Amino acid sequence: MAHRIAIIAGDGIGTEVMPEGVRALEAAAKRFAIDLDTQTFDFACCDYYLEHGKMLPDDWRETLIDFDAIFYGAIGWPEKVPDHISLWGSLLKFRREFDQYVNLRPCRLLPGIKSPLAGREPGDIDFYVVRENTEGEYSSVGGTMFEGTDREVVIQETVMTRHGVDRVLKYAFDLAQSRPRKKLTSATKSNGIAITMPWWDSRVAEMAKQYGDVEVDKFHIDILTANFVMHPDWFDVVVASNLFGDILSDLGPACTGTIGVAPSANINPEGTFPSLFEPVHGSAPDIAGKGIANPIGQIWSGAMMLEHLGHKDAGDAILAAIEAVLEDGDSEVLTPDLGGNGTTERLGAAISERIAQG
Numbered sequence: 001m002a003h004r005i006a007i008i009a010g011d012g013i014g015t016e017v018m019p020e021g022v023r024a025l026e027a028a029a030k031r032f033a034i035d036l037d038t039q040t041f042d043f044a045c046c047d048y049y050l051e052h053g054k055m056l057p058d059d060w061r062e063t064l065i066d067f068d069a070i071f072y073g074a075i076g077w078p079e080k081v082p083d084h085i086s087l088w089g090s091l092l093k094f095r096r097e098f099d100q101y102v103n104l105r106p107c108r109l110l111p112g113i114k115s116p117l118a119g120r121e122p123g124d125i126d127f128y129v130v131r132e133n134t135e136g137e138y139s140s141v142g143g144t145m146f147e148g149t150d151r152e153v154v155i156q157e158t159v160m161t162r163h164g165v166d167r168v169l170k171y172a173f174d175l176a177q178s179r180p181r182k183k184l185t186s187a188t189k190s191n192g193i194a195i196t197m198p199w200w201d202s203r204v205a206e207m208a209k210q211y212g213d214v215e216v217d218k219f220h221i222d223i224l225t226a227n228f229v230m231h232p233d234w235f236d237v238v239v240a241s242n243l244f245g246d247i248l249s250d251l252g253p254a255c256t257g258t259i260g261v262a263p264s265a266n267i268n269p270e271g272t273f274p275s276l277f278e279p280v281h282g283s284a285p286d287i288a289g290k291g292i293a294n295p296i297g298q299i300w301s302g303a304m305m306l307e308h309l310g311h312k313d314a315g316d317a318i319l320a321a322i323e324a325v326l327e328d329g330d331s332e333v334l335t336p337d338l339g340g341n342g343t344t345e346r347l348g349a350a351i352s353e354r355i356a357q358g
């Protein structure tokens, strides 16, 4: 049976990397005889919002709920639409309403890419950030009082629920248990954020009792960011609240050379709702329109999507093709963030050719 994939390219470089993501998917689908049924939607700031005054049509839920997955580029064009409007009207809405409570973000130093961290080789950086994706610091609970006066007060609450935290911790512990090192690191800040974070630590300790074979440690988020840079080899699976996970999942890939390669999977593990696959990066207005964005984050996200849909062999083949092209190191093919002078299209085409060749 065909897998139904909804494609939302979005804004800026989202529209440039998506065609390469789709080309790679099609190459893998052909090689592994996978039936993909794709449908494209123009839900973005440019120009859907500008035409309709909203990011999504009113029937977006019915429209998207029966897809097997959503393949997503990037949203955001702050010059025209304030970011909190566009992101809460699209990506963050999908994460919450489709209960994609796990945001799985691999950080891996790929062959052929030079890490900005001196002396680091592939193998030294190979971990996952598991980010809580539906609550925590990203809760729209709060408000403003005495607006416009010098007594103005702005409050935004962090909301953590036992259900919400335990389920993402379980996912992270299961992932750690499935990996050779079986190590889980928790991001905390229980010294300063004295209500939610000590409680987060207590949930981690409680869950750890069920995973005797998993080595568990924790760091406050400030020193954890330092350790990402100083000792990236310490990490295997890092579990974090929504905001801490957001920060760690840009820092981790930066340590692997460029955020342009970083993929992510916004997963509803129960399969009740479609999961969403997107690069970690945004719409990058500073380079949009130049055709030089790195498409690897999008292509690797497509590999994660195929794996999620039950085609691990196809996902692995995409990653192998990415690695082979990076190892070739042809500066005419690699995009500028990788030190080359290639284009999005050239790098994407080279990867798709490799996928097809096998």
Ligand code: NAD
Pocket: 013, 017, 073, 074, 075, 076, 077, 078, 083, 087, 091, 259, 260, 261, 278, 279, 280, 281, 282, 283, 284, 285, 286, 287, 292, 293, 294, 295, 297, 337
């Ligand atoms: P960004 O990730 O778009 O860009 C940060 C920097 O990284 C820029 O210098 C950019 O040129 C570079 N970069 C990003 N992706 C790259 C790629 N594939 N190849 C080469 N270089 C790349 O982050 P930002 O500048 O903070 O945000 C820009 C817009 O994107 C904002 O509207 C923001 O809200 C939005 N955003 C959306 C998503 C998403 O849809 N998932 C994620 C992050 C940011």
Ligand code: IPM
Pocket: 087, 092, 246, 280, 282
């Ligand atoms: C990400 C992005 C989003 C987030 C923004 C665009 C709302 O930075 O996917 O990491 O903060 O989750």
Ligand code: MN
Pocket: 246, 247, 250, 280
């Ligand atoms: Mn982010």
